[in-house]
Amino acid sequence: MTAIAYNERGAAVVIGAGDATGGAVSAAFARTGLTAVPVRRSADPLRPLADRIVQAGGQCVPIAGDARDEEAMIALFDRVEREIGPVEVLVFNIGANSPMPVLDETVRRYRKIWEMCALAGFITGREAARRMVARGRGTIIFTGATASLRGSAGFAGFSGGKFALRSLAQAMARELGPKGIHVVHAIIDGAIDTDFIRSNFPDRYALKDEDGILNPEAIAAEYVRLHQQPRSAWTHELDVRPWMERW
Numbered sequence: 001m002t003a004i005a006y007n008e009r010g011a012a013v014v015i016g017a018g019d020a021t022g023g024a025v026s027a028a029f030a031r032t033g034l035t036a037v038p039v040r041r042s043a044d045p046l047r048p049l050a051d052r053i054v055q056a057g058g059q060c061v062p063i064a065g066d067a068r069d070e071e072a073m074i075a076l077f078d079r080v081e082r083e084i085g086p087v088e089v090l091v092f093n094i095g096a097n098s099p100m101p102v103l104d105e106t107v108r109r110y111r112k113i114w115e116m117c118a119l120a121g122f123i124t125g126r127e128a129a130r131r132m133v134a135r136g137r138g139t140i141i142f143t144g145a146t147a148s149l150r151g152s153a154g155f156a157g158f159s160g161g162k163f164a165l166r167s168l169a170q171a172m173a174r175e176l177g178p179k180g181i182h183v184v185h186a187i188i189d190g191a192i193d194t195d196f197i198r199s200n201f202p203d204r205y206a207l208k209d210e211d212g213i214l215n216p217e218a219i220a221a222e223y224v225r226l227h228q229q230p231r232s233a234w235t236h237e238l239d240v241r242p243w244m245e246r247w
Contacts, residue, residue: 007059
């Protein structure tokens with residue numbers, strides 16, 4: 001890949017950029033002229049995504065980093081601001097959906113899920129906000145889930161982490177909104193078109209042709225619209241689900 005020049009229009013940092021939603025969000029923001037900065041613990045799986053974005057005429061700089069590591073995230077945001085462009089958008093998209101009966105749940109697993117859902121959201125949200133507040137603008141989007149609203153059997157750890165993330169988003173929105181920072185909590189309520197759903201829930205995946213599962217591209221389009229909203233009519237919480245999803 002060729003070197004990316006500093007983009008005065010800014011960067012969209014996507015924490016937890018996988019092959020589905022995170023990748024679609026990265027590509028969607030690149031199409032708006034921002035430099036996409038997809039982040040996951042290893043950068044190698046991000047190379048195909050970066051190549052697709054560049055081939056489509058966009059800019060992309062994949063970066064490896066553990067979002068639970070405070071020092072690593074401070075260094076990452078410093079690098080983006082210094083070498084790539086001002087952070088205009090942060091999308092926190094780490095899932096951590098790992099079911100386990102509560103009688104079998106362990107402290108180690110529960111803590112790890114909380115770290116991925118909530119602690120990492122706090123660290124990355126804080127670091128993005130520190131840069132955005134100085135400019136008086138920016139968008140922070142936290143990806144939630146059905147578990148953000150209700151705890152389901154077998155998902156004590158995941159629900160606890162997602163509840164905490166939603167609360168964090170509310171607190172940040174109330175504090176940072178008057179400073180010009182748009183903080184959003186997006187509830188993704190339903191199965192997403194991913195390899196995981198195709199392999200593990202074939203009956204649900206079979207509903208794809210009926211628009212019965214969430215299309216990552218459609219989610220990404222909503223995220224771009226959230227960033228582009230006028231501040232006189234900001235959305236804090238958005239829920240998206242397939243038309244046939246129970247709720």
